[in-house]
Amino acid sequence: MSERDYTTTPKPSIADRIRGAVWGQFVGDAFCLGSHWIYDLGELEKHFPGGPRGFEEPAAGHYHAGKRPGDLTHYGDGALLLLRSLQEQTRFDASDFGSRFVSLIGSPGYIGYRDHAAKDTVANYRAYRELHPDGAYGYQDGADDDQPASITRLAPLVARYFKDSDLVGIVERATRVCQNNERAVAYNLTHAMILQKLFNGSTLDDAVSHSAEQASRLGAEGVVLAGKIAAAIAGRNLSVREATLKFGQSCPLAGSFPAALQCALHYADDFGEALRATAAVGGDNAARGAMIGSWLGASLGVQALSDGWYESLTAREEIASGVEWLVRMADS
DSSP states (O other): OOOOOTTTSOOOOHHHHHHHHHHHHHHHHHHTTTTTTOOOHHHHHHHSTTSOOSSOOOOTTSTTTTOOTTOOOHHHHHHHHHHHHHHHHSSOOHHHHHHHHHHHHHOTTOOSOOOHHHHHHHHHHHHHHHHOTTOOOOSOOOBSOOSTTTGGGOHHHHHHHTTOTTHHHHHHHHHHHHBOOHHHHHHHHHHHHHHHHHHTTOOHHHHHHHHHHHHTTSHHHHHHHHHHHHHHHHTTTSOHHHHHHHHOSSSSHHHHHHHHHHHHHHTTTOHHHHHHHHHTTOSSHHHHHHHHHHHHHHHHOGGGSOHHHHHTOTTHHHHHHHHHHHHHHHHO
């Protein structure tokens, strides 16, 4: 439960931190595919005795029914779309990512779950198009939503821009594509600050403490968020189950973010145990898994992930291509 001892363990390289963060984000999401959004812990235990082992197939009638082990949830689908856009454009382009997102979610053939952020983003786009058929749309009018739609896809974006002086502006624009909401912006910026510090070699403890200081400067939402981070730090020695039930199992970032942060701090040395622990508390475990996976992957390096886990991902070849491109961009 203690922070990793860097006096005896070599620090991961920047390249391995980037690999760890991006692979970790996708692994954390896919790990919880079959157990996602089961809130009743008795029901969760009935379906997964001893807790989810990861990468289970969704049962018939489940939110992600039709997907297979190794597939991504709707969060991961959006993350893969952003990674693809970044690599093909070599930069973040809100219009490119936004048009890809609207096309995917609006497609009748899309089998992923459409959450409020997705449905309302598409509705806002279509409403604009009805009034302005030929107008230029900036893709900054996403849903008024404060859930984890965007935070679960940001690791590749931060890996691409962690050295850029406009990281804050880029993350805000990326957030507003699907979530034009001040709380979502504050949480996403804070998530990005943690990853930025980790990519630059900070320990997880230092990165989290720094993020609390920075969050407090982000207006009223940031002040509340700084208090949530302080509570996660103070509760790091609680069991993940106790802390997650305290913060809340559900999607809104005001609960899911500090719950994920407490789990990452509690299992700061153990990527696998962190994912198993958050999966076992149900609720929006896929969102928490994606956040935890990105933080611990960036903190511990890609070597902390089981090879079998990321090799199990259906989209592993595309993710691998994107990850190595991000590493090359960081070296350039």
